[in-house]
Amino acid sequence: MSGGNGSTDPAAALLDVRGLSVRFPTPRGLVHAVDDVSFTLETGETLGIVGESGSGKSVLARSIMRLTPSTAMTSGSVTFLGRDLGALAPRAARSVWGRDVAMVFQNPMTSLNPVMTIGRQLAEPLRLHLRSSKREARSRSVELLRSVGVPEPERRLDAYPQELSGGMRQRVSIAMAIACSPQLLLADEPTTALDVTIQRQILDLLSDLQRETHMAMVLITHDLGVVAGRARRVMVMYGGRVVETGPTESIFEDQRHPYTACLLAAVPRIEAPSHTRLAVIPGRPVDVVDPSPGCRFASRCPRAQPQCRHEDPPLRPVPERPEHSYACFFPVGSAEDRLALERHAVGDQARGG
Amino acid sequence: MSRVLPPEVPSSEIEDPSDPVGPDEGRSPIEEGGLGLLTTGTTGAGRRRRRRVAVWLAVGWLALVIGTALLADLLPLEPYDRIVRSLPPRSPIGLRLDEPLGTDGFGRSMASRLVYGARQSLLIAVVAASLAGAIGTVIGVVTGYMRGKVDETVGVLLDALLAFPALVLLMAIASIGRRDVTTVIVALSVLGVPGFARVARARTLALAEREFVMTARSMGATTWRIMFREILPNLMPVLLSVMLLVLAAFIVAEGTLSFVGLGVPPPQPSWGGMINEGRQSLRVAPQLIFTPAVCLVLTVMSFRVVGEWLGDRLDAGEGGR
Amino acid sequence: MLRYIAGKLARTVVVLLLVSFFTVVLLDLAPGDPAYAILGADARPDAVEAVHADLGLDRPIYERYADWLGDVVRGDFGTSYRANVSEAARVSVTDEITSALPITAELVVLSFLLALLAAVPIGVYAAYRKGGAFDRAASAVFSVLMSTPVYVTAPLLVFVLVLQAGLLPATGWVSLSDDPLENLRHVILPASALALEMVPGFAIVLRADMIGTLNEDFILQARAKGLSPATVLVRHALRPSSFSLLTMAGITLGKLIGGAVIVETLFAFPGLGSLLLESIQARDVNTVQGVVMFVALAYVLINGAVDLAYTYLDPRVRLRATA
Numbered sequence: 001m002s003g004g005n006g007s008t009d010p011a012a013a014l015l016d017v018r019g020l021s022v023r024f025p026t027p028r029g030l031v032h033a034v035d036d037v038s039f040t041l042e043t044g045e046t047l048g049i050v051g052e053s054g055s056g057k058s059v060l061a062r063s064i065m066r067l068t069p070s071t072a073m074t075s076g077s078v079t080f081l082g083r084d085l086g087a088l089a090p091r092a093a094r095s096v097w098g099r100d101v102a103m104v105f106q107n108p109m110t111s112l113n114p115v116m117t118i119g120r121q122l123a124e125p126l127r128l129h130l131r132s133s134k135r136e137a138r139s140r141s142v143e144l145l146r147s148v149g150v151p152e153p154e155r156r157l158d159a160y161p162q163e164l165s166g167g168m169r170q171r172v173s174i175a176m177a178i179a180c181s182p183q184l185l186l187a188d189e190p191t192t193a194l195d196v197t198i199q200r201q202i203l204d205l206l207s208d209l210q211r212e213t214h215m216a217m218v219l220i221t222h223d224l225g226v227v228a229g230r231a232r233r234v235m236v237m238y239g240g241r242v243v244e245t246g247p248t249e250s251i252f253e254d255q256r257h258p259y260t261a262c263l264l265a266a267v268p269r270i271e272a273p274s275h276t277r278l279a280v281i282p283g284r285p286v287d288v289v290d291p292s293p294g295c296r297f298a299s300r301c302p303r304a305q306p307q308c309r310h311e312d313p314p315l316r317p318v319p320e321r322p323e324h325s326y327a328c329f330f331p332v333g334s335a336e337d338r339l340a341l342e343r344h345a346v347g348d349q350a351r352g353g
Numbered sequence: 354m355s356r357v358l359p360p361e362v363p364s365s366e367i368e369d370p371s372d373p374v375g376p377d378e379g380r381s382p383i384e385e386g387g388l389g390l391l392t393t394g395t396t397g398a399g400r401r402r403r404r405r406v407a408v409w410l411a412v413g414w415l416a417l418v419i420g421t422a423l424l425a426d427l428l429p430l431e432p433y434d435r436i437v438r439s440l441p442p443r444s445p446i447g448l449r450l451d452e453p454l455g456t457d458g459f460g461r462s463m464a465s466r467l468v469y470g471a472r473q474s475l476l477i478a479v480v481a482a483s484l485a486g487a488i489g490t491v492i493g494v495v496t497g498y499m500r501g502k503v504d505e506t507v508g509v510l511l512d513a514l515l516a517f518p519a520l521v522l523l524m525a526i527a528s529i530g531r532r533d534v535t536t537v538i539v540a541l542s543v544l545g546v547p548g549f550a551r552v553a554r555a556r557t558l559a560l561a562e563r564e565f566v567m568t569a570r571s572m573g574a575t576t577w578r579i580m581f582r583e584i585l586p587n588l589m590p591v592l593l594s595v596m597l598l599v600l601a602a603f604i605v606a607e608g609t610l611s612f613v614g615l616g617v618p619p620p621q622p623s624w625g626g627m628i629n630e631g632r633q634s635l636r637v638a639p640q641l642i643f644t645p646a647v648c649l650v651l652t653v654m655s656f657r658v659v660g661e662w663l664g665d666r667l668d669a670g671e672g673g674r
Numbered sequence: 675m676l677r678y679i680a681g682k683l684a685r686t687v688v689v690l691l692l693v694s695f696f697t698v699v700l701l702d703l704a705p706g707d708p709a710y711a712i713l714g715a716d717a718r719p720d721a722v723e724a725v726h727a728d729l730g731l732d733r734p735i736y737e738r739y740a741d742w743l744g745d746v747v748r749g750d751f752g753t754s755y756r757a758n759v760s761e762a763a764r765v766s767v768t769d770e771i772t773s774a775l776p777i778t779a780e781l782v783v784l785s786f787l788l789a790l791l792a793a794v795p796i797g798v799y800a801a802y803r804k805g806g807a808f809d810r811a812a813s814a815v816f817s818v819l820m821s822t823p824v825y826v827t828a829p830l831l832v833f834v835l836v837l838q839a840g841l842l843p844a845t846g847w848v849s850l851s852d853d854p855l856e857n858l859r860h861v862i863l864p865a866s867a868l869a870l871e872m873v874p875g876f877a878i879v880l881r882a883d884m885i886g887t888l889n890e891d892f893i894l895q896a897r898a899k900g901l902s903p904a905t906v907l908v909r910h911a912l913r914p915s916s917f918s919l920l921t922m923a924g925i926t927l928g929k930l931i932g933g934a935v936i937v938e939t940l941f942a943f944p945g946l947g948s949l950l951l952e953s954i955q956a957r958d959v960n961t962v963q964g965v966v967m968f969v970a971l972a973y974v975l976i977n978g979a980v981d982l983a984y985t986y987l988d989p990r991v992r993l994r995a996t997a
Contacts, residue, residue: 067894091902098900105898110891115913125899176899513692518969520932524954525700525962605823612825612936613951628825632940635829636837646826653821 013040013079014216015064015184020076022056022063029290033059035240036076043183044214046207048227048248050263051237054285057220058106060237061186065097080184099129102177106189108169112161118145118172119157125179144175148205167198171205178209185210185217191226203230224263228252233323236260239286239296242315246324256318256326256333259297295328303330408662411655418652422472463641467648470622473534474649477623478603481538482596485545490585490592492546493553498561498580504554511547519544520609527615534617537610541603552595553588560584590667597660601653608649624649686974691743693970697963698739742963752960767964770949775968777847778934778945784861785868785930786923793873797880797919798907804885816874824933828867828940835863845942864937871933872926879922883915890914917984924980931969 022034034056041047051057062068064078064085078085080101085093097103105111113121122144123137132140138157145153148171161169170190177185187206191199207230210217219231227234227248235245236257244257255261265279283300294309295301301308307329318324421428492511496504514522526540560566561584569583608625610616617623619630624645631641745752752767800809819827835841842863849857887893888911896910935947942948946965953961 062894065898067897094900094902096900097898103895103898105891105895107891111895113892113896113910113914116910124896124901128900173895176895509688510692513689513696518928518931518966518973520935521950521966521969524935524951525697601821608823608825609932609936613939614955628829632829635833639833642826642829646830650818650822650826654817657817657821 014043014045014081015041015218016077016079017064018077018079020060020063020078021074022059022068023073024069024071025073026289032240032288032291033072034063035288037237037240037242038076039235039242039245041184041216041218044210044216045233046210046217046219046231048231048234049218049220049237050222050224050227050234052222052285054239054288055222055237056240056288057237058188059240061103061188061218061220064186065101065103066093067103095129098125098177098182099180100182101184101186102180102182103186103188104170104173104177104190107193108166108173109193111173112169114161117158117160118164122157122172122176122179125176129180140179141175144179145172147209148172148175148178149201150175166194167202170194170198170202174202174205174209178213178215181213181215183215185215186220187217188220189222190219192221192223199226206230224252224267236263239291240288241296242327243297244324244326245315246318246321246326250318250321250324254318254324254333256324256331257297257328258301258303258330258332260326261332262302305330404662407658411658414651414655415659418471418648419475421468422475425468425472428468463644466622466627467624467645470624470627470645471648471652473617473621473623474604474607474625477534477538477541477607477617478600481541481603482545482599484538484542485599486549486592486596488542489546489549490553490588493550493555494557494580494584494588496550497554497557498576498584507550511550514543515547520613523606523610524613524615527610532615532618534621537607537616540610540615541606544606545599545603548599549592549595552591556588556591557584560587591664594660594664594667597656597663601656601660604649604653604656690967690970690974694743694963694967695739697966698735698742698959702735742960752964767960770961771946771964771968774944774946774949776849777943778938778947780857781861781865781868781934781937781943781945782927782930784865785872788865788869789872789876792869793876793880793919794912796873797877798884798912800877801881801884801888801915802903802907804881809881812877816878819870819874822870824867824871825936825940827870828864828937831863831867845940847941847943847945860941864941864943868930868933868937872930875922875926876919879918880915883918884911887911887915920980920983924977927973927976 017040018038020034020037021032024031024033037056037060039047049057049060059068063072063074066085068074074086080096083096085096088096112118119138119141122141123132123134126132126137126140127134141157142153145156150156150168150171156164156168156172161172164172170193174190185206190206191202194202203226206217206219209215219227221227229248231248233246234248234251236243236251236259238259244251244255244260251260252264255264259281262279262281266281268276268278281300286296286299288296293312295304295311295313298304298308311329313327313329315325315327318326492507496507523540523544526543527536557580566579566583569579574583604624607616607623608628611623611625611629616629617626619626627645628642628649631638631643631645634641742752796812800812803809836843842859847857847860893906893911896906901910931947934945935951937943938945938947939951946969949961950965952958953965
């Protein structure tokens with residue numbers, strides 16, 4: 001089930017996730033938030049994880065850092081720098097978080113403690129992991145704020161989060177995350193809650209920091225545009241599963257999974273004539289409570305066939321480019337007549353249903 | 354005891370878990386974990402089962418207490434006139450075959466005194482709570498519906514009433530009259546009025562916006578008719594739940610009054626009075642204090658359990674509607 | 675900001691006036707002639723008349739109240755009128771209050787501290803391990819505690835710790851300045867009895883706030899920084915969760931007066947509580963009014979302090995207030 005995804009030598013990989021599954025019991029049933037996800041990440045590499053809300057991408061990131069609720073049941077392995085993170089004792093694990101692996105959260109309004117000054121929050125990882133003294137931590141904090149583009153850093157140290165704008169707060173969060181020069185940064189929708197103009201600045205900032213420190217990054221987003229040009233590889237998730245993964249250009253130019261195609265098609269294009277209808281994916285995100293077998297996208301897929309509803313499609317590599325894999329029985333671009341058949345079937349369904 | 358509301362403190366979101374009447378929400382303070390037996394637990398099913406057991410136990414105890422109190426005269430207990438005699442002090446005899454709970458310092462049957470004391474304490478609590486409920490509800494509905502100057506003036510007066518430390522108010526009122534049951538009832542009622550008024554007012558405010566009130570108004574119903582035929586019946590369930598919690602508080606309050614010498618005068622038995630009297634014999638005969646104390650605690654707990662459960666059911670019903 | 679304070683001050687004054695007026699009215703309604711209570715049943719008529727004149731009982735209540743108010747503004751709370759106390763031995767109400775105050779103050783402060791000391795860790799841990807065995811056990815215990823009045827817990831504690839174990843003295847008060855250790859031994863039991871009454875309220879409220887806070891993103895962020903659970907709980911979660919606790923503390927103060935009366939009577943402490951009780955029973959108008967006013971004032975001041983504490987705890991409130 002784990003497809004080839006471009007890693008030449010798993011032993012050299014910075015992060016190696018194998019068969020990770022996360023389930024929660026809820027009053028409605030067992031939620032399969034993440035279902036058998038595998039990928040690897042090299043030093044300095046950027047992986048983009050794309051999916052809508054409910055696709056499991058956030059849960060995936062959090063489960064790497066063991067930040068899931070206590071009721072969550074996790075299986076599979078997460079290996080970082082050769083160490084199995086799942087098997088670490090709590091104290092050992094805590095020496096990894098914030099130091100070697102760090103996370104930036106989506107909403108800068110809520111991810112900073114409102115009753116603590118910026119300075120104190122910044123200093124915490126420094127004093128904890130690097131054993132800095134108060135003075136050292138303070139001067140390093142000023143540097144950090146400067147490096148993320150916060151003006152007047154000394155003043156900001158004594159400010160509270162509410163006194164800063166959203167973009168500034170996110171910069172502070174990033175500063176907090178890179179404080180101990182981590183090798184891996186998990187960025188969970190770092191720009192979603194920000195203005196479009198700020199988004200670009202933040203993403204550029206992240207890229208710059210990466211280049212300087214050779215830090216690997218997992219960039220999680222629902223917006224394909226974010227990963228274009230910034231991630232070397234992209235992993236598309238839907239319903240808790242990986243539906244397509246591979247080098248970014250390959251995905252953009254030669255997408256195989258219908259969901260990926262829909263995602264790309266849904267991006268509005270400025271060249272399109274005015275009043276062009278926005279292409280939408282019909283239906284709503286799938287509810288992954290006690291899911292039945294079969295492709296999770298089947299209910300919304302324009303070319304769904306009976307087989308799709310009964311069998312789980314495995315990840316298969318594209319013959320010409322093995323780093324690019326997809327999980328679909330009837331991928332885009334294969335057998336055009338199949339497509340015609342599907343349209344027929346869709347028409348039938350539309351008339352009958 | 355009624356809670357003294359601090360002026361201007363943003364307490365509207367704060368619910369005092371031991372206060373029978375919560376803040377302007379009109380619902381009893383069901384905090385998650387307020388009665389952990391009932392509401393915390395790992396799975397919903399386990400919690401519900403535990404809660405049901407607790408509620409049934411509470412109902413059972415209350416039935417026992419109320420039942421024996423009502424049927425006291427028919428039970429094989431020492432008759433009333435025998436237990437209100439003030440005999441010269443005699444050592445309390447422990448458990449005897451014909452006296453399972455022993456006797457008190459005056460040779461009077463504990464079991465009998467407990468039962469008649471239950472009757473006394475319950476009577477006081479029920480009458481006082483009903484009085485406070487009736488008056489408080491009327492005040493609450495009227496001020497809540499009519500708003501304006503009436504609401505403000507009454508509000509200020511009630512605030513002033515609440516600004517008194519509760520015990521001081523109780524003591525002051527109780528010391529005005531003769532020392533007897535009526536005085537106690539009056540004092541407790543006065544104490545309870547602001548609480549009920551607050552609940553009733555809050556609920557009325559919410560209900561006044563609802564459609565059925567608009568409908569009644571458009572059909573030409575008078576203000577009084579709306580208040581008492583439309584709004585009041587809708588308050589009943591909530592008031593019942595609050596009433597149970599107030600009962601619990603009043604049983605405790607009666608004991609407090611006895612303590613400061615203003616409660617039911619001896620030799621009439623009441624749980625509070627028995628606890629107070631038993632103090633002297635703490636060293637030699639602790640059961641004189643602890644038997645009525647246990648009864649009191651169990652009864653108070655039972656009222657709270659049932660009251661909160663009712664409140665929960667009603668909230669769930671409201672939400673579902 | 676200034677307007678806000680002025681408004682609150684005005685409201686406070688109104689409330690205090692109403693409270694004192696109610697007190698006078700209530701005491702006036704009480705049956706019995708205070709003169710006879712003071713002088714004894716067989717007092718001479720002219721002595722009775724003198725007392726009447728002294729207390730102003732021959733004048734309407736409004737005049738009496740106005741007089742009293744006028745005196746109060748000048749700091750004079752009048753003299754205390756107790757039965758069988760000769761003219762020369764009468765003390766001023768102010769003196770009475772000042773000698774009784776430290777005792778009650780120590781009792782109240784100590785019980786508050788004890789209650790917080792117990793309630794905070796319990797509330798925090800119960801929220802952290804919500805639904806677990808500790809949480810459920812704590813809730814069950816609280817349920818019982820909330821149904822147990824102080825006049826049951828106090829004798830229970832006395833029975834166990836004094837009579838059975840002989841660890842602490844039963845009654846009596848030893849002043850702090852005389853003998854700190856003895857003072858502590860005498861006050862620890864009553865303070866604990868009072869504290870036990872407050873702990874459930876505090877812990878439950880803290881727990882609820884804490885549970886809400888622990889769901890916030892910034893807690894997740896703190897954990898992602900590698901901080902230990904203890905650090906996250908205490909340094910990050912506790913402060914934002916303290917508001918309900920603070921309000922609760924202010925509210926509980928009102929109930930504490932009642933508890934203090936009972937406890938002081940039980941343990942024979944000459945504090946404000948027993949002073950109040952005695953003076954009500956003795957129809958000692960001046961003392962009653964003095965104590966009630968003092969208590970009401972203290973209550974109001976403390977709530978003011980609570981409001982100030984809000985601004986310290988939550989910079990958001992501070993920013994809003996100055997904006």
